[in-house]
Amino acid sequence: MQSELLWRLKSHELSDIAEKVIEGERLSLHDGIRLYRSHDIAAVGSLANIVRERKSGNRTYYIVNRHINYTNLCVNRCPLCAFSRDRDAPDAYTLSVDEIVDASGDVERNGATELHIVGGLHPDLPLSYYTHMLSALKERYPTVHLQAFTVVEIAHMARIERTTVTGILRRLRGAGLGSIPGGGAEIFGARVRSIICPRKISGEEWLETARAAHLLGIKSNATMLYGHVETIEERLLHMLVLRETQDETGGFMSFIPLPFHPANTRLAMCPGPTGIDDLKTIAVSRLMLDNFDHIKAFWIMLGPKLAQVSLAFGADDMDGTVAEERITHAAGARTPQRLAPEEIVGLIREAGREPAQRDTVYGVVSQRSGAGSGASTGCGGMCAVQKKDRR
């Protein structure tokens, strides 16, 4: 693989960066900018692929999960968001704990291993609402992992309860919280936040809260919402500060770049990122974030076609079956609201990768043998080899 790459990159504008990648050296901000500025996306992609295959081989992860958006009320009302509502809006909603438990009723039937729970910043729900939600779900679905509440929601709960985020995290963990999703990071830079989410916690607070969770042994993910008003440098600084935090705590499981969907938001004048920008962002993040094990292609926002292509550009995770995502769809996403596991497996196989169903913390639940390869070889063997392979 590496010799092939050298064959291609000799006298290439990125050959010195290629050298660093092959040697496993850490890339600088300037390297990141050069990678972004290059129009040779195949070269950038194949560099990212070196790191991706070093970390995950040919394996591509996916999870069988369900999303629950428990409320669309939100005191932040960020300009970037098409989902949030004021309390008196006719379509404002808040699900009761019973409704949440009932809405999750298909998780066992579908073999889902995770509930992914995020919502708006409700003006006055007490902490007990969230802890009851978790304990009721845990009681009804004891084997399902609860990945719930972005650090933005956790910081909001701390403010409402007038306590520390650590106190909140302890209570949530006691009620059944398994891990924390990576949302609300957007772009950490203050200039950007003042435009796209002026009332949201600062980048520093986001990182502080994530650090507090990691210190308690609660793993989390990290996202980056891009393709609105930010510069390339602001994206890279976002990645670099995550890399520093990860050096410190090791608590991030995956990085998830999220392409901005402008429809119905107050930033609708932004066109949103193009496909090439999406692939570069996946690839550059794979290259910059040398201490993150996984880069996730969130197909809900990328579209299944581009998410599949991104498996050759550094991504090693196709996320989940999702079922009923509301937030991106409020912003005009025309992707389906769920994909069946067979569809995700088909996309992974067609890209020549080996699908592996994972749990939330990247343990392999079931590995499908063999990678598929194009139409000539058909679907290949779909036999699922049950294998417990906790890495």
Next chain:
Amino acid sequence: MTLSPDRILEKALDGERLSVDEGDALFRVDDLAKLGSVAEAVRQKHHPNPIVTYVVDRNINYTNVCVSRCLFCAFHRDLDAPDAYVLSREELFQKIEELLSVGGTQVLMQGGLHPELRLDYYCEMVHGIKERYAIHVHAFSPPEIVHFARLEGTTIGEVLHRLQEAGLDTIPGGGAEILVQSVRDRISPRKCTAEQWISMMRQAHSMGIRTTATMMFGHVETCADRIEHLRKVRELQDETGGFTAFIPWTFQPGNTGLPLRSVGGHEYLKTLAICRIFLDNLSNIQASWVTQGAKVGQVALRFGANDLGSTMIEENVVRAAGTQFSMTVAEMRRLIGDAGFEPVQRDCYYEPVVTRSGSVGC
């Protein structure tokens, strides 16, 4: 003995022609970035300037009545279906006027194989347009021309001659699907044969009528069938030089008689790259954002395509199969620019359009 995939790619980079076996071997390369970078290098040889073209046109489907009733098609209707239609001359002219008002330069007209409309009807249609408007008429794919000849009891040469006289400029390369008869027997048994498609194109080219060529893949065909398709196109191009561009796209399964899963972006980009690498005598390869969406459509520009196709202010056939994307000229130019190319509006011969103010492009 077949070379290793890397050797085959190096051969292509050196400008050598690939054999059918070598083309077929490329389908077993899963390193998408590698195929993309070779296709990109080959594109640069054909187009040393960093330009990507697009056309402002309209796809007018004059009727959805079709006796061919192909399994992969969601657009066709029987003559007595409640939603069967044939556009009136007035509707046709109105659509062309709308197109001209947004700077359109050509009209693409294709329709079903109507059992009753005769050659005079089509000749009058083309003549009526050319007499009223300064617009390029790109119309009637080979299955339509073959069908006209059959209804008329005359030769394909005669049909082409009459249409050319009426003002037909160029012919779209639709209906090629996969130019392997065993595949056509399964997906489009009543459509013109692979041999008829090729010989109609040969005849058109010999009369100075330029055409495009297409390939619809991702259904029941094998990769060997795809390469056989490309071989036939390459061979005819050697002979006539009459193809202006090659346009591969993927089968869209919605509402069709083929209950298959559509192939993904990976398979599309891989096949596109192989088309660019294999078709050494075709200068233009078109990306299909209509079937792939704007994102993968744009990525295709770095996988061998040098043209982003049409703004498609109207498209009905792919939409009937459940896929609907739309695109403005401004968005098209943004995508091209963001991919690192200069966007240039072209005509049907892939030449820059000189606007009324005299400047090139928009």
